[in-house]
Amino acid sequence: EAGVVQSPRYKIIEKKQPVAFWCNPISGHNTLYWYLQNLGQGPELLIRYENEEAVDDSQLPKDRFSAERLKGVDSTLKIQPAELGDSAVYLCASSTSFSQGTQETQYFGPGTRLLVL
Amino acid sequence: SQQGEEDPQALSIQEGENATMNCSYKTSINNLQWYRQNSGRGLVHLILIRSNEREKHSGRLRVTLDTSKKSSSLLITASRAADTASYFCATVSFQGAQKLVFGQGTRLTINP
Numbered sequence: 001e002a003g004v005v006q007s008p009r010y011k012i013i014e015k016k017q018p019v020a021f022w023c024n025p026i027s028g029h030n031t032l033y034w035y036l037q038n039l040g041q042g043p044e045l046l047i048r049y050e051n052e053e054a055v056d057d058s059q060l061p062k063d064r065f066s067a068e069r070l071k072g073v074d075s076t077l078k079i080q081p082a083e084l085g086d087s088a089v090y091l092c093a094s095s096t097s098f099s100q101g102t103q104e105t106q107y108f109g110p111g112t113r114l115l116v117l
Numbered sequence: 118s119q120q121g122e123e124d125p126q127a128l129s130i131q132e133g134e135n136a137t138m139n140c141s142y143k144t145s146i147n148n149l150q151w152y153r154q155n156s157g158r159g160l161v162h163l164i165l166i167r168s169n170e171r172e173k174h175s176g177r178l179r180v181t182l183d184t185s186k187k188s189s190s191l192l193i194t195a196s197r198a199a200d201t202a203s204y205f206c207a208t209v210s211f212q213g214a215q216k217l218v219f220g221q222g223t224r225l226t227i228n229p
Contacts, residue, residue, distance in 0.1 A: 004159070042121070042205045042219030043160070056216060091159060104148065104209075106217060108159030 002026070004109035006092050012115045018080035021112045025073065025094030032069060033106065034077050035091040043091055049075065050097055079114075087116045121206045121220025129226040136193040138223040140206030141186075147209045149182055150217065151191050154203045163191075163204075196227045 005024040013019050025032050030051050035043035046065065048056040051072040060067065064083070069075040079086055093106040124139045140149070148167045152160040166173045166182045166189065173180045179192040193200055203224050207217040 040221070042207070042222050043217075044219070045216060048216070093160075104150075104165055105162045106160075108152075108161070110157075110159045113157075 004092055004094055004107055006090075006109035006112055008112055009110060010113050010115075012117065013082055014117050015084055016081040018078065019082050019114060020079075021077045021090050021092075021114075023075045023077070023092030023109060025075075025092070026107055028096070029094035029107070030072070030097040031095045032075050033093040033095075034067060034075070035093065037089040037091055037111070039088070046077070082114075082116045084116050087114055089113050121208060121218065123204070123206060123220045123223045125223060126221065127224045127226070129228060130196060132196060132198055132227050132229050134196055136196050136200070136225055136227075138191045138204050138225070140189045140191070140220055142189075142206075142208050142218075142220075143187065144208075144210055146184070147211050149180075149189050150207045150209070151178075151180060151189075152205045152207060152219075154205065154222070156202070160205065193225075196225075198227050198229050201225060201227045 007022050032049040034046040036046050037043040047060045047067050049069045052069055065079055067077045089111040091108055091111045093108045095106045121140050121142045130136055146168055148165055150165045151163045153163055154160045164175045164178055164180050166180050177194045182189045203222045205219050205222045207219045
């Protein structure tokens, strides 16, 4: 079974440029999460989707960050414009949802490491 | 904001020794989970312990939970070089439907 797939794995951009990250969750997982992980820190939730609906985006900086999950499967996280402080690892995770049964274990992708110069 | 605090922040031991990592948290929880992260990789779920459980085992892993002290510990017995990684505790509160709040992690190094 394929795990959570993320691309690209690495991205280097100059500040003020836009950047987008893509995530394909585990097949059948209705819940999708985007996390931000700074160096030496634990992940922090940016946004959680249940199918197409963003049910928790309270930690998403909406002035420059946006996300979408149009068909309830793949998701894209965008930053526009990027700032130096956005340099971090962006992790995507998926899980089953309450309607599918137990929703306790999250499965993480390898992450996209972003460097903003 | 991160709820959990892991202790120690870094731990270096010899292969074969036991490794103990601690996690403290601030608010009431539904369950507490431990994850492992190898360098440059995503997180891997290790074990989940519910608020009404006190101890749980999985292979060489032993997790304890003390809700009165709002703390948990992860014990890895007979450590191996492959156990070298960062270990994170994450809590799920009653209000946060499957919202994991991670600690800062413990960086574990197993020396051969």
